[in-house]
Amino acid sequence: MNCELAHERIVLAAYGELPDEQAHELDRHLAGCSECSVERQQLLALKTLATAHPVVEPHPNFVARSRMRLEEALDALPPKSWYERFGQRILNNFSNLQAAPVAALLLLIAGAGAGTLGGYEYAQARAAHAAGRVPVVVAANAELAQPIAAAPAEVANISSIVRHPNSEIVDVTYSQLVPQHIEGSLDDPAIRQLLMLASQNASSQGVRDDSVGLLAAECRAGHACQGEGIRDALMVALRYDKSEAVRLKALEGLQLYVAQDMRVRDAVLEALLNDSDARIRSAAISELEPVAADTGVRQVLSTVANSDHNPHIRTVSREALSRAPVFQ
Incomplete structure (x- = not known):
């Protein structure tokens, strides 16, 4: 048995899914291979750590x-x-x-x-x-099956079907996605949670644009944007959103935290190096200029100033470097 096959069988053995004959063959291999033996010990330790934490069921x-x-x-x-x-x-x-x-x-x-x-x-x-999906009530007689006319929301899933003994009656348990409405101030934690969730709404760019715009405005105003949550949501939008408008709003919302939060600084540097929109890259340079004396920031700006394909970005980078203090 080679080590590659042994690594695959180590995983199966750890979860009790390896046949006995293969388990014996694996034991013989592990007796003579210290590298694979360490691999099994690390996997078992990881499995032990994982079982120490309760499994949280998704909502x-x-x-x-x-x-x-x-x-x-x-x-x-x-x-x-x-x-x-x-x-x-x-x-x-x-x-x-x-x-x-x-x-x-x-x-x-x-x-x-x-x-x-x-x-x-x-x-x-x-x-x-x-x-078009039309939810149907399950009935013992097919002629009795009728659409759920009274259901105000789409059926998410059906969890159980039970027929009454000696009866034509059937109980169907199902879950619905019921539209909800909430009104509150931007300081309300529930409103903030919904805005952060909406910032990742893949089905609607308009919803993402509105939510990221509101979150960014809160951060620019310094309203409870110091910890995790809103700031992380903006960094996710800056890195991964497909809309240039959404990414630009997220970048503007992170401006106050470039100097104090290394994670924000790294996200802005990634935008400068990788974003496809020249406006976002130019705005990233402006936000990085106050910390241009930092060695990492200066190195990235120098690289962009010397080799970027966009002449405007090269010029803006050189200007930012020329205004940055140099520490001896």
């Missing part, structure tokens, strides 16, 4: 939102044509052919036919699902 609304986003993403995928599915199934089945070629070939043909038919039915079902 039901978070699970429901995640499920809905996954369904939306799956609905957005273009369906594969029947010949693509047929070809993929053939390739998959060929990779599993063993010593009985005739029987395997017969199984391949039967499986390909069934797979093609099943794939067609699945595609039809997905198309109907994407066209």
